[in-house]
Amino acid sequence: MSPQRKSDRHEIVAWRTRLRPGHEAKYSHTHRSIPEAVATALRSAGVISWRIWRDGLTLFHVIETRDGRDAMGQRMAALGPIDPEWDELIASMLDHGDGSSMMPTLVWGMDESGQFTEFGS
Numbered sequence: 001m002s003p004q005r006k007s008d009r010h011e012i013v014a015w016r017t018r019l020r021p022g023h024e025a026k027y028s029h030t031h032r033s034i035p036e037a038v039a040t041a042l043r044s045a046g047v048i049s050w051r052i053w054r055d056g057l058t059l060f061h062v063i064e065t066r067d068g069r070d071a072m073g074q075r076m077a078a079l080g081p082i083d084p085e086w087d088e089l090i091a092s093m094l095d096h097g098d099g100s101s102m103m104p105t106l107v108w109g110m111d112e113s114g115q116f117t118e119f120g121s
Contacts, residue, residue: 010048011068017063019054028054030089041082045075057095067070077100 019027031052042050046066053060065072081087094100109116 009067009071012062012064013069014104015063016102016104017059017061018095018097019057019059019093020095021057021112024054024057027059027090027093030093035083035086037082038086041076041079045079046072056116070082 046068048064048066049062050064051062063069063072106116106118
């Protein structure tokens with residue numbers, strides 16, 4: 001999905017990442033509960049919801065933000081490192097090779113106001 005907006009600032013985006021082989025169970029177990037400091041920082045940066053699905057080594061994230069992905073990223077960057085140990089743990093499980101992380105393009109969507117194929121249409 002490309003960005004979907006419910007208002008001028010509200011945004012929903014999809015993001016795909018990949019795990020390194022052999023880290024599937026550990027990643028799922030680790031995400032049973034993220035550190036409260038990280039959750040609090042994400043909320044304060046404008047995250048309304050963040051869901052992660054796993055299919056084999058592929059992770060699908062759907063992130064809903066109050067003020068858009070860019071604003072969320074800027075706020076998180078301004079906070080600085082929240083939990084370096086957590087960041088290192090997650091990074092150790094992810095594939096960082098070419099094409100392992102990307103934001104897919106929205107093909108089709110529908111909400112209470114109707115159908116859409118991309119932001120603004």
